[in-house]
Amino acid sequence: DLGGGTFDVSLVVVENGIVEVKASHGDTHLGGDDFDRLLIDYVTKRFKEQHGVDLKSDLRATNRLWVAVEKAKCTLSDRPFAGIREEFIVGNHHLDMEISRDDYEETIRPMLRKTMDTVHACLTDSLFLPKAIDKIILVGGATRTPLVSQMLQEDMGIEPHHEISPDLIVSMGAAIQGAAISGVKTKSILVDITPYTFGTRAVGEHEGMMTDDMFVPVIKRNSSLPVSKEELFYTYHDNQEKILVEIFQGDDPLASDNIFIGDFWIKGLSKARAGSPILLNLELDINGILKVTAKEKTTGLSKTVTMDTTKKGNVSNLEERRRNIAAFLEEDEDAGGEADAFSSDIEDKQNLIVRAKGLRKRAEGLLSTVNEEDAAELSSILEQSRHAIAAQDWETVARLNESLSDMLFYLED
Structure with missing residues (x-):
């Protein structure tokens, strides 16, 4: 449970309707607010390098920055880049800055490592090994940061569950518990999720060898619907003028071993060196309609295609x-x-x-x-x-x- 100001880990055993807490550990001074603070330090440092002005010396500018940074942090959960723009934030200076998810995650990585230390301390107290854990449930908006799930999966060997919004899960649990205390029979909660992973084909390394058939997931299975995710890719050749965007459904590391959904070309790219950034956005609604947008980041050139995933073969x-x-x-x-x-x-x-x-x-x-x-x-x-x-x-x-x-x-x- 990684909330705004605190972090807690609990290991529970659920059997025959009885929930037993085996161990709990936490840090009452670690949470999403600390991520905001680190991001503010990052932004103010870059702003001072550009304009020679310390935003922290102006209370009004600092308050505006808190709001803008928190919004950017949320955006980076689903997008590889986020813009922070505030006009006349101090004097005649405007704040116009772009932050990448990679830079943000590297900034907060040491703090997230502390959360993993707490997870292992909880396991030690409970006398459980990581392989004995069946499910990991994420609670709190700060867990939306992709690096949180990545580090948990690397350390525990289990992919965390994302079926229920981490922002709502506590209130939903409290409502169920309140109903149970008052004698109301509670039914199962129905949450719309996608049972399939959707992604694209790219060049990358598979089993120690380079391949042009690597499958890169964008929307992962068990994501709650509707869902929108965006990932960053790069051109492979100098002066590359077009890209074939191919969409697949499945979890195999090779694209050709998954189910082909559809493809399209985006043409007229600017002539640039290899490594020009391309943004790929996938939006999936509750009816199985997938909207795919490919966009050249430097020019804004984009193309959007809608695909019906319900008419394709299943697993x-x-x-x-x-x-x-x-x-x-x-x-x-x-x-x-x-x-x-x-x-x-x-x-x-x-x-x-x-x-x-x-x-x-x-x-x-x-x-x-x-x-x-x-x-x-x-x-x-x-x-x-x-x-x-x-x-x-x-x-x-x-x-x-x-x-x-x-x-x-x-x-x-």
């Missing part, structure tokens, strides 16, 4: 598809075909086929836009890939996947 469909591919490959082995060590693993074959299909879709979308020479080379690789899959030549399929992936990197910029 069971994905598992069935994987089983069918595995069965197909097993039948090929049973037929007596000679298999080498590379092709003996059904999962490897399945991943090769799924990745080949994903690369094929991207390549086919480029055939009409590239020059004749590149189009001919793409067509040749696609044809070779089809023949290799039909012949179950998995080494060749893997090699062609890499060749096609490398070629797409250059053609898509």
